[in-house]
Amino acid sequence: MLPRETIATAQIPQGDELTLVSHGRDFIIMLGREELMGTRMQFSEEQLAQLTMEQIAVPRPRVLIGGYGMGFTYRAALEALPETSGRVVVAEVVPGILEWAKGPLKHLTGDTLDDPRGEVVLADVAALIDDAVDDTTPRYDAILLDVDNGPDGIVREGNERLYTRTGIARSRDALNSGGILAIWSAADDFKFTGRLKDAGFDVEVRAVRARPNNKGPRHTIWFARKP
DSSP, X not given: XXXXXXXXXXXXXXXXXXXXXXXXXXXXXXXXXXXXXXXXXXXXXXXXXXXXXXXOXXXXXXXXXXXXXXXXXXXXXXXXXXXXXXXXEEEEOOHHHHHHHHTTTHHHHTTGGGOTTEEEEESOHHHHHHHHHTTSSOOEEEEEEOSSSSTTOOSBGGXXXXXXXXXXXXXXXXXXXXXXXXXXXXXXOHHHHHHHHHTTOEXXXXXXXXXXXXXXXXXXXXXXXXX
16 A cells, blocks of 8 residues: 655645645645545546636636635636636635645646736635725636635635625625636535525536546535626
């Protein structure tokens, strides 16, 4: 059995410590003993972007992603953009995550950090949502959230506000008409589905396998469209 090797650690602001480990040819980001993401089960994170972008019918989509992670969602969003237009902004609060993207995970990152259509910023995604609501930046056609293992804020206490009724309303107000709020989760949550509907969204819930061969655990993605 292959042992897990610790590659690096990164401190979450006002939170715990993340650990990057290798397991043979695979890499995993862990929070304590909890696996947040890994290279063996990236398909659902790619689907978060791909399935959302398929539903956006504007020529120059403006997309906000909460959480860089290993860059799976970011790369998929860039690939789905028109070649010369559109914009993807990623908010990441952990500086070490971006150091990993340029270091031990560089083979995953490729040239995405140099793509002129994208930008990765060290910021709380909730702050960028607030900026759009307060009209200091343009509104978004899609907001993709993958900052936790579900709508319970386990990674960082401040994330919990994103999933409250107030936080959902802020995300709704940061979207253009017809825009989509998409949230990745390791499991379904019927109460959260209800909160999205109560906020006035048209909601679709999809179960997506972690691997493209229809294997691995089933993850949940909410697609909430602003009327």
